[in-house]
Amino acid sequence: MAICPSLAIVLFSTTAMAQDDASAGEPAAAQASGADAAKGKELFNANCAACHKLYKKAVGPALNGVSEKYDREWLYKWINNSAALIASGDPQAVALYNEWGQQNMNAFPGLSTQDIDNILAYTDTPKPEKAAGAVAGAQQGGAVTGGDNSMTNNIILAALAIVLLLLVVLLVVVNKTLKRFAEANGIQTEIVDEEELDRKPIWKAFVENQFLVLVTSIVLLFASLYFVYGAMMSVGVDQGYAPVQPIHYSHRIHAGTNQIDCKYCHSSARESKHSGIPSLNVCMNCHKSIAEVSEETYQEGMNEYGIDYNKEIQKLYKATGWNPDEMKYAGEGEPVRWVRIHNLPDLAYFNHAQHVTAGKIECQTCHGPVEEMEVMYQYSPLTMGWCINCHRETNVDLKGNGYYEQIHKELSEKRGGRQLTIADLGGLECGKCHY
Ligand code: HEC
Ligand code: HEC
Ligand code: HEC
Ligand code: HEC
Ligand code: HEC
Ligand code: HEC
Numbered sequence: 001m002a003i004c005p006s007l008a009i010v011l012f013s014t015t016a017m018a019q020d021d022a023s024a025g026e027p028a029a030a031q032a033s034g035a036d037a038a039k040g041k042e043l044f045n046a047n048c049a050a051c052h053k054l055y056k057k058a059v060g061p062a063l064n065g066v067s068e069k070y071d072r073e074w075l076y077k078w079i080n081n082s083a084a085l086i087a088s089g090d091p092q093a094v095a096l097y098n099e100w101g102q103q104n105m106n107a108f109p110g111l112s113t114q115d116i117d118n119i120l121a122y123t124d125t126p127k128p129e130k131a132a133g134a135v136a137g138a139q140q141g142g143a144v145t146g147g148d149n150s151m152t153n154n155i156i157l158a159a160l161a162i163v164l165l166l167l168v169v170l171l172v173v174v175n176k177t178l179k180r181f182a183e184a185n186g187i188q189t190e191i192v193d194e195e196e197l198d199r200k201p202i203w204k205a206f207v208e209n210q211f212l213v214l215v216t217s218i219v220l221l222f223a224s225l226y227f228v229y230g231a232m233m234s235v236g237v238d239q240g241y242a243p244v245q246p247i248h249y250s251h252r253i254h255a256g257t258n259q260i261d262c263k264y265c266h267s268s269a270r271e272s273k274h275s276g277i278p279s280l281n282v283c284m285n286c287h288k289s290i291a292e293v294s295e296e297t298y299q300e301g302m303n304e305y306g307i308d309y310n311k312e313i314q315k316l317y318k319a320t321g322w323n324p325d326e327m328k329y330a331g332e333g334e335p336v337r338w339v340r341i342h343n344l345p346d347l348a349y350f351n352h353a354q355h356v357t358a359g360k361i362e363c364q365t366c367h368g369p370v371e372e373m374e375v376m377y378q379y380s381p382l383t384m385g386w387c388i389n390c391h392r393e394t395n396v397d398l399k400g401n402g403y404y405e406q407i408h409k410e411l412s413e414k415r416g417g418r419q420l421t422i423a424d425l426g427g428l429e430c431g432k433c434h435y
Helices: 003-023 037-048 072-080 082-087 091-099 113-123 147-184 193-198 202-208 210-233 251-257 280-287 295-305 309-320 352-358 363-367 384-393 402-414
Strands: none
Touching (some): 037 113, 072 113, 280 309
16 A cells, blocks of 8 residues: 555655646736836847847847836937937937947837837846756756646556556455455455465576477567567668757758758758758858847746757857857857767668659658657668668659650560659669769
């Protein structure tokens, strides 16, 4: 009956954790003045985010706490039309303008004072504490708990624990009543002692039964053969290989959430043998202006993957020598050495263009759900059997492949008009894949 107390502990701790999670998070509510920080956030993102960040300078100053720096009336004027305020000779405005290298801020005559109050309520939200409980340096896969997901998990766990507990109680009750019944009917429920003394130990009985010994040996033999064979066949097969990369680069965020086309980065997949890893210039097309991820993305990274995404972007800047404060390339760069994941042995020949362009196969058929991968891994085994199976099973697309059309038609007639597979085209010939 030792299970009962421990179950109770599990039950208690999971519900307690669920409560902890619920009370954490959620930034402070809107300011008292009736201003709406949520509306302000929308306005800020639409109008100001191109030049301002909350906690860090960008094109313009960081705006967190700006409402305390200036008089509110002044802020209305400044935000509605800063150029006019500067032109009017307002000393504060002129000083600010000069301090920021005489850059011009857009005028926003369309924003009402209520709108501006909302924006200021948003810019006044204090910087959230960095992810409580996130273990810095815990690399990928180190599922750090917290956030919505683990909360629902905890609830499910708690529910399961309750069900288990009920089952245990039920069993005990049933057991007791059955015993009582048995006793009432004069049936003995405990094992009688003399019988037990007479009985042979099980292992002795087993050794004396030659048939049983034979069967067991055969089963064991096959089992071990199976494992040895499996181990031997997997030599050189790196399915699932997911090395830690010098920069934590998430396909989930880029190809998934932000829907960047694979070929934007792996552009050579279309016309050459290799697909290639993009150069850092390609990254900087976007990352000159994306120095930090959004607050939600940041929290998700800390809570679910234990990764500080902003630090990872800093690594990109370090590698390219980009200085985000001055917005220009300053330092010396250093190349990023991505760890290669997919790699066929030299004896085999594989061509991306042939499969992607001529064969019209989706990247995901071979590389799996890349747009969901936080960390890239090898999805397919890349064995010869894997190549051959697909060549046997895939029908040649007889339409829309002009170049081959004539050959395909003749071949198809030769085979009595049935669907052609890649194997019929010569996809099983050793020389096609081996040099
Ligand atoms: C095109 C870029 C740009 C946009 C868009 C922009 N600003 Fe600015 N902002 C600046 C610059 C640059 C400065 C520094 C003063 C200067 O050079 O004019 C500044 C300064 C400010 C200041 C003074 C900050 C301080 O700490 O002294 C406030 C407040 C401000 N902006 C609010 C806003 C708000 C609110 C919005 C959106 C409705 C906005 N800005 C949109 C560029 C911009
Ligand atoms: C914004 C640029 C970018 C986009 C878009 C992108 N990738 Fe990548 N990809 C990379 C970088 C950088 C690496 C190397 C780092 C890594 O392995 O995570 C990589 C690695 C890979 C690898 C492993 C290469 C190896 O070492 O064997 C595969 C496979 C891959 N990407 C497939 C895809 C597919 C499929 C898509 C579209 C769904 C895609 N990528 C979209 C940048 C990108
Ligand atoms: C087409 C635009 C674009 C390109 C190209 C691009 N990124 Fe990003 N990157 C983004 C966006 C958008 C985010 C996420 C911003 C957010 O969610 O707040 C991001 C986030 C990141 C992050 C933080 C999240 C993570 O993946 O760990 C890193 C690091 C990063 N990018 C590195 C790279 C590298 C390295 C390359 C080049 C191989 C690259 N990016 C190319 C748009 C781009
Ligand atoms: C028919 C299966 C198949 C398809 C479809 C496919 N790949 Fe590959 N990919 C491979 C194999 C096999 C390798 C290993 C090649 C090697 O080692 O020579 C590989 C390697 C890679 C690499 C590592 C660098 C290189 O070229 O060796 C990247 C990046 C990559 N693929 C991206 C893509 C992208 C992006 C697409 C879609 C446009 C795609 N792949 C479609 C099978 C495929
Ligand atoms: C998902 C299915 C698939 C997989 C996996 C696959 N292939 Fe293919 N392969 C094709 C298709 C479809 C074509 C035909 C393309 C065309 O129309 O030219 C093709 C064509 C080829 C050809 C040209 C054959 C010819 O007669 O012209 C070679 C060589 C080849 N593949 C090598 C490989 C190798 C090596 C691998 C494994 C590393 C592999 N393929 C894995 C589908 C696949
Ligand atoms: C569709 C492409 C394809 C065809 C056709 C093909 N192979 Fe392979 N073969 C491969 C690939 C890819 C590998 C590497 C697999 C690996 O590393 O596990 C390989 C590996 C091998 C190896 C093992 C080498 C080693 O080091 O393990 C031998 C031997 C071999 N092939 C012989 C043949 C012979 C003989 C034929 C013709 C009957 C043939 N192959 C046809 C793709 C092909």
